[in-house]
Amino acid sequence: MSRLHHVLAVDPVRQFVDTEGMTPYDSLVEATLAEGVMPCVVPQLRSITVGGAVAGIGIESSSFRYGLVHETVRELDVLLADSTVLTCTPDNEHRDLFFGFPNSYGTLGYALRVRADTVPVQPYVTLTHHPFTSGRSFFTALGRFCDAQVDFVEGVVFDRGSLYVTTASFVDTVPFESDYRFEHIYYRSIRERERDHLSIGDYLWRWDTDWFWCSRNLWADKPLVRRLLGRERLNSRFYQKVMRWNSRWGVARRLERLAGRYRESVIQDVVIPLQHAPEFLEFLVREIGIAPIWVCPVRHRNAQHRFPLFRLDPDKIYLNFGFWDVVHTRRMHVTGHFNRLVEEAVARHEGTKSLYSDSYYTRDAFWQQYDEQAYRALKARYDPESRFGDLYDKCVRAARARH
Numbered sequence: 001m002s003r004l005h006h007v008l009a010v011d012p013v014r015q016f017v018d019t020e021g022m023t024p025y026d027s028l029v030e031a032t033l034a035e036g037v038m039p040c041v042v043p044q045l046r047s048i049t050v051g052g053a054v055a056g057i058g059i060e061s062s063s064f065r066y067g068l069v070h071e072t073v074r075e076l077d078v079l080l081a082d083s084t085v086l087t088c089t090p091d092n093e094h095r096d097l098f099f100g101f102p103n104s105y106g107t108l109g110y111a112l113r114v115r116a117d118t119v120p121v122q123p124y125v126t127l128t129h130h131p132f133t134s135g136r137s138f139f140t141a142l143g144r145f146c147d148a149q150v151d152f153v154e155g156v157v158f159d160r161g162s163l164y165v166t167t168a169s170f171v172d173t174v175p176f177e178s179d180y181r182f183e184h185i186y187y188r189s190i191r192e193r194e195r196d197h198l199s200i201g202d203y204l205w206r207w208d209t210d211w212f213w214c215s216r217n218l219w220a221d222k223p224l225v226r227r228l229l230g231r232e233r234l235n236s237r238f239y240q241k242v243m244r245w246n247s248r249w250g251v252a253r254r255l256e257r258l259a260g261r262y263r264e265s266v267i268q269d270v271v272i273p274l275q276h277a278p279e280f281l282e283f284l285v286r287e288i289g290i291a292p293i294w295v296c297p298v299r300h301r302n303a304q305h306r307f308p309l310f311r312l313d314p315d316k317i318y319l320n321f322g323f324w325d326v327v328h329t330r331r332m333h334v335t336g337h338f339n340r341l342v343e344e345a346v347a348r349h350e351g352t353k354s355l356y357s358d359s360y361y362t363r364d365a366f367w368q369q370y371d372e373q374a375y376r377a378l379k380a381r382y383d384p385e386s387r388f389g390d391l392y393d394k395c396v397r398a399a400r401a402r403h
């Protein structure tokens with residue numbers, strides 16, 4: 001699969017791109033921007049592949065208009081376990097697989113080719129950062145901006161009393177152009193300036209340089225460390241390598257134990273209906289305590305399209321809450337204590353959780369969230385011998401076994 005990383009065709013007139021499943025988004029963006037277009041939704045990390053984003057869940061600040069990555073897909077070539085390759089579209093005989101593929105994480109088949117929608121771009125993006133001092137006013141504004149004449153909407157919660165909505169729009173010319181790829185840090189700029197201007201390329205990768213704010217865990221927010229690392233290492237690919245090395249050798253965990261502390265990684269993206277967002281934020285601040293939190297609105301693009309493994313109500317606006325950090329405690333908790341609290345709160349607030357990270361659901365609770373009946377029917381039709389394994393076993397049991 002790793003060789004399937006080529007962009008096959010960009011058609012700016014019919015507004016689609018055809019690309020192989022393992023194409024990382026930075027290659028895809030480079031090829032599409034050269035033709036004056038971009039994929040409708042570009043996940044924030046350069047290394048995420050198109051196939052991975054469709055088999056999992058991908059979201060960005062254009063999702064209030066275009067939905068999740070999989071809602072921008074027109075056609076998929078899927079490799080089944082018996083080596084058959086099927087072309088799936090929303091209206092051919094394999095539409096069940098087309099709609100069942102998102103959030104199946106490779107347990108139904110592998111995406112070899114993806115045809116996805118593109119939109120025309122302009123060379124620059126002008127950003128406006130709107131400050132708020134309460135969750136209620138912040139969420140009301142996020143909902144309102146989803147109907148505004150802007151191209152991108154997202155939010156960041158720095159703490160209970162410091163919340164920002166950022167709206168952004170395409171423009172042809174700008175008075176100046178900021179650079180957050182080396183000495184300056186994008187997330188800090190949100191609180192420092194009301195207006196900002198970036199090239200479209202820099203806008204799409206604004207979060208990658210510092211992996212949102214997670215680079216600070218490697219001290220990469222310090223000027224000296226930034227200079228030592230240099231521009232070429234300030235990106236999510238480099239940080240992921242370091243984090244993988246750390247989790248393999250358990251370095252941070254051992255150091256914390258020596259200091260008499262316990263740690264649990266809470267790395268989650270969850271979507272919550274807008275109307276429950278204020279209470280969910282209160283829960284996060286009170287019980288989990290991770291900040292900042294990335295908040296991104298998402299709406300179903302096509303009310304007729306239903307994705308059984310990631311069900312959203314087409315009449316609702318949802319907010320993706322992304323929170324990625326370590327919770328430190330003096331007291332020992334059962335494994336996954338804080339992640340379990342998040343899972344319970346997501347269910348309580350009628351939300352859904354992405355499965356890329358650690359999950360602790362019981363089998364019953366898991367299949368209440370994700371449509372078991374539809375999944376079983378897909379498995380029976382497309383992977384009857386279950387050679388690709390089961391979604392629960394892959395996303396929950398495997399994660400538990402790691403700890």
Ligand SMILES: Cc1cc2nc3c(=O)[nH]c(=O)nc-3n(C[C@H](O)[C@H](O)[C@H](O)COP(=O)(O)OP(=O)(O)OC[C@H]3O[C@@H](n4cnc5c(N)ncnc54)[C@H](O)[C@@H]3O)c2cc1C
Nearest residue numbers: 021043044048049051052055056058059105106110111356
């Ligand atoms: C550290 C981290 C940060 C993230 N940050 C963001 C973010 O900023 N924005 C965002 O939108 N999403 C984010 N995500 C979610 C991400 O989009 C999904 O997890 C996605 O599935 C990752 O794709 P990948 O190409 O990196 O695949 P991998 O992580 O390599 O694989 C993820 C899963 O998808 C399966 N898979 C991979 N390729 C295919 C394919 N071609 N066909 C079928 N199945 C396949 C794999 O078997 C695996 O189960 C993040 C995930 C992680 C782990």
